[in-house]
Amino acid sequence: MTDAAANNAIEMASQDSRNMYGKDPYSIPLEKYDIAQSALFHTNTMWGFFDRLRKEDPVHYCEDSIEHSPYWSVTKYKDIMEVESNPEIYSSALGISIRENRDSFNTTSFIAMDEPQHGDQRRTVQGVVAPTNLAILEPLIRGRVAEILDSLPVGETFNWVDRVSIELTTQMLATLFDFPFEDRSKLTYWSDVATCSPEIDKFVESEDERERILIEECLPAFTELWNERVNAEPTSDLISMLAHGKETRHMQPMEFLGNLILLIVGGNDTTRNSLTGGVLALNENPDQYQKLRENLDLIPKMIPEIIRWQTPLTHMARTALCDTTLGGKQIKKDDRLVMWYVSGNRDEEMIDNPYEFIIDRDKPRQHLSFGFGIHRCMGNRLAEMQLRIAWEEISKRFSKVEVVGEPVRNRSTFVKGYSDLPVRVHPL
Amino acid sequence: MTKITFVKHDGEEMVVDAENGTSVMNAAVDNLVPGIDADCGGECACATCHVYVDEAWFPRVGNTNDAEEAIMSLNPDRQETSRLSCQIPVTDEMEGLKVRLPEFQF
Ligand code: HEM
Ligand code: FES
Numbered sequence: 001m002t003d004a005a006a007n008n009a010i011e012m013a014s015q016d017s018r019n020m021y022g023k024d025p026y027s028i029p030l031e032k033y034d035i036a037q038s039a040l041f042h043t044n045t046m047w048g049f050f051d052r053l054r055k056e057d058p059v060h061y062c063e064d065s066i067e068h069s070p071y072w073s074v075t076k077y078k079d080i081m082e083v084e085s086n087p088e089i090y091s092s093a094l095g096i097s098i099r100e101n102r103d104s105f106n107t108t109s110f111i112a113m114d115e116p117q118h119g120d121q122r123r124t125v126q127g128v129v130a131p132t133n134l135a136i137l138e139p140l141i142r143g144r145v146a147e148i149l150d151s152l153p154v155g156e157t158f159n160w161v162d163r164v165s166i167e168l169t170t171q172m173l174a175t176l177f178d179f180p181f182e183d184r185s186k187l188t189y190w191s192d193v194a195t196c197s198p199e200i201d202k203f204v205e206s207e208d209e210r211e212r213i214l215i216e217e218c219l220p221a222f223t224e225l226w227n228e229r230v231n232a233e234p235t236s237d238l239i240s241m242l243a244h245g246k247e248t249r250h251m252q253p254m255e256f257l258g259n260l261i262l263l264i265v266g267g268n269d270t271t272r273n274s275l276t277g278g279v280l281a282l283n284e285n286p287d288q289y290q291k292l293r294e295n296l297d298l299i300p301k302m303i304p305e306i307i308r309w310q311t312p313l314t315h316m317a318r319t320a321l322c323d324t325t326l327g328g329k330q331i332k333k334d335d336r337l338v339m340w341y342v343s344g345n346r347d348e349e350m351i352d353n354p355y356e357f358i359i360d361r362d363k364p365r366q367h368l369s370f371g372f373g374i375h376r377c378m379g380n381r382l383a384e385m386q387l388r389i390a391w392e393e394i395s396k397r398f399s400k401v402e403v404v405g406e407p408v409r410n411r412s413t414f415v416k417g418y419s420d421l422p423v424r425v426h427p428l
Numbered sequence: 429m430t431k432i433t434f435v436k437h438d439g440e441e442m443v444v445d446a447e448n449g450t451s452v453m454n455a456a457v458d459n460l461v462p463g464i465d466a467d468c469g470g471e472c473a474c475a476t477c478h479v480y481v482d483e484a485w486f487p488r489v490g491n492t493n494d495a496e497e498a499i500m501s502l503n504p505d506r507q508e509t510s511r512l513s514c515q516i517p518v519t520d521e522m523e524g525l526k527v528r529l530p531e532f533q534f
Contacts, residue, residue, distance in 0.1 A: 081468070081473060085473050087498075119498075119501055119502050123503075123504050126502065126503070126504055130505075131531070131532050131533075131534060132532075363469070366467065372473035372474060373473045373499065374499055376473070376474060376475075
């Protein structure tokens with residue numbers, strides 16, 4: 001879809017009486033709240049609505065949504081923890097994002113499974129992100145980061161998202177999969193195809209096209225790598241681990257595809273947008289940037305704060321398997337619940353001055369961006385490592401990555417991120 | 429106060445004074461014992477406070493609860509005496525407790 005068409009779609013939504021974009025959070029009655037509107041996220045204007053929900057109706061039901069079927073919004077940190085901690089009540093198997101579920105690739109990866117299948121599969125691939133393996137990856141990643149940063153055009157304005165964030169995360173993915181390096185941009189492309197909203201984004205026109213690309217392009221490419229590696233000695237890359245793992249080696253093609261997409265998407269948009277978000281956060285808070293320059297030892301503490309501040313995935317969704325109560329509300333069997341991490345990460349009951357970006361916060365890892373419980377992000381330490389290396393290398397080269405224009409944000413209620421961030425880099 | 433010994437994976441021992449009524453995780457965090465990140469703050473939801481309890485002590489620290497079992501079972505490196513330290517309360521009876529810190533948390 002072209003940009004004009006996308007704008008048109010937003011234009012049309014804004015004529016819908018249920019539209020909240022551009023309105024004052026207190027001008028709309030709570031029972032009319034439908035927070036999952038992409039225009040709110042595209043314009044970064046969802047905050048006030050979440051603030052009001054947390055205060056007045058923290059577990060909120062939306063019956064009549066513009067973009068989705070009816071859903072509950074869970075907006076407070078503690079209530080989100082409760083949902084995450086009770087996977088036998090709140091199932092992941094019926095879809096993990098608010099977007100309508102399809103019974104194709106979405107349901108075949110372990111992020112969208114319940115026990116015992118989830119655990120069986122997760123255990124087999126977990127080794128790839130074990131600390132010992134991360135230590136092997138660190139120098140490889142650092143080398144690639146250095147190359148990317150050394151090639152930046154000093155003195156020119158360029159898009160940080162394309163030149164750094166995308167390039168870096170794509171190279172890291174290629175390293176993880178030991179994917180043919182020259183074809184690495186395919187990884188990013190498939191990730192975009194898997195996550196975009198066909199109504200709005202331009203990557204695919206329809207759900208059918210999405211499936212076609214993943215099944216006819218992505219799956220065969222990985223099957224070839226699988227076939228190569230299944231007959232070779234086990235190595236530390238992901239495909240080899242899947243091909244040799246006791247629980248994964250008999251995976252059906254769709255399950256294999258589901259897990260690949262999970263690992264590609266899991267490690268792609270999220271890390272990419274954290275890398276962009278960090279630049280933006282430091283520019284919006286020059287005192288924090290100064291603090292960082294004066295003490296680079298703060299980088300390991302700053303990384304989780306960037307991930308909290310950015311909240312790269314706005315939410316995960318669950319489905320109730322039985323009638324239950326949450327925050328005093330009656331939840332019915334089959335109801336869909338959306339755990340808004342983006343809101344929980346601004347919950348003043350759990351986080352002091354949650355709207356402030358503070359690079360040396362106490363307990364910076366207490367945030368919801370990675371979820372919690374049995375589905376808690378498997379790649380969390382890998383993501384932190386990638387970002388730590390990136391900021392260590394950036395700080396060795398540049399006194400400032402200066403934002404010189406407005407960021408362009410995604411039109412997505414799920415992936416919170418950017419397509420453009422114009423910057424200039426200033427050497428030390 | 430109750431004395432608890434944390435043994436790092438390289439064998440180094442750290443003895444700390446723990447306050448009764450808190451958890452072994454709190455004792456580690458309050459005394460800057462490395463390798464216990466406790467990302468969820470003790471809600472049994474992150475598994476970053478994993479310890480191996482000394483064999484002799486294991487039967488005395490209480491039972492592993494279901495939520496703890498569910499999340500620990502995802503870890504390929506869990507052992508027979510694995511526990512999440514936020515689920516072990518500190519009481520007088522724990523005087524002298526010894527736990528090892530797994531290498532995977534460093
Ligand atoms: C800043 C970067 C990242 C963020 C914010 C993030 C966020 C998340 C979230 C919110 C979940 C679901 C948690 C839940 O339902 O409770 C998740 C799951 C997952 N993530 Fe990440 N992620 C990031 C990086 C990565 C990376 C680099 C990988 C690559 C290995 C990865 C792999 C996964 C996997 C495999 C799961 C599924 C875990 C399960 O269901 O057991 N993630 N991530
Ligand atoms: S501190 Fe999170 S599980 Fe113990």
